[in-house]
Amino acid sequence: MSAEWPLWEIFIRGQHGLNHRHVGSLHAPDAEMAMRHARDVYTRRNEGVSIWVVPSVAITASSPSDKGPMFEPSQDKVYRHPSFFDIPDEIGHM
Numbered sequence: 814m815s816a817e818w819p820l821w822e823i824f825i826r827g828q829h830g831l832n833h834r835h836v837g838s839l840h841a842p843d844a845e846m847a848m849r850h851a852r853d854v855y856t857r858r859n860e861g862v863s864i865w866v867v868p869s870v871a872i873t874a875s876s877p878s879d880k881g882p883m884f885e886p887s888q889d890k891v892y893r894h895p896s897f898f899d900i901p902d903e904i905g906h907m
Contacts, residue, residue, distance in 0.1 A: 819868055821847040825855055826863040833865050841866075 818840040824833035836855045841847035847866040855861065875883050 818842050819870070821851070821866045822869050822872060823847075823851040823855055824865040824867070825851075825861040827860055828862050833863065838869065844868075 819842075820838055821841055821844075822838050823836050825836045826833045839847065839850050839854060841850050844866055848864060851864050851866055852861075856864070
């Protein structure tokens with residue numbers, strides 16, 4: 814059995830933000846303790862309104878070296894770009 818606690822990735826949503834942003838990592842024995850440590854370490858100035866803790870082993874990421882093959886096919890789908898749509902002013906932040 815490993816003597817080291819699992820690694821957790823921490824995401825915080827700021828008071829004026831619309832999304833969570835990765836702020837760092839920490840070790841903790843479980844999700845509840847990771848949440849407590851994340852609150853103490855990453856929200857010292859009362860800037861957060863929501864915290865996500867995710868086990869690092871649960872995250873699968875692409876490699877920066879795969880950038881071309883991974884993202885080039887999206888360039889063929891021009892309908893994905895918002896240039897064809899008029900966004901009403903009432904929508905606000907989008």
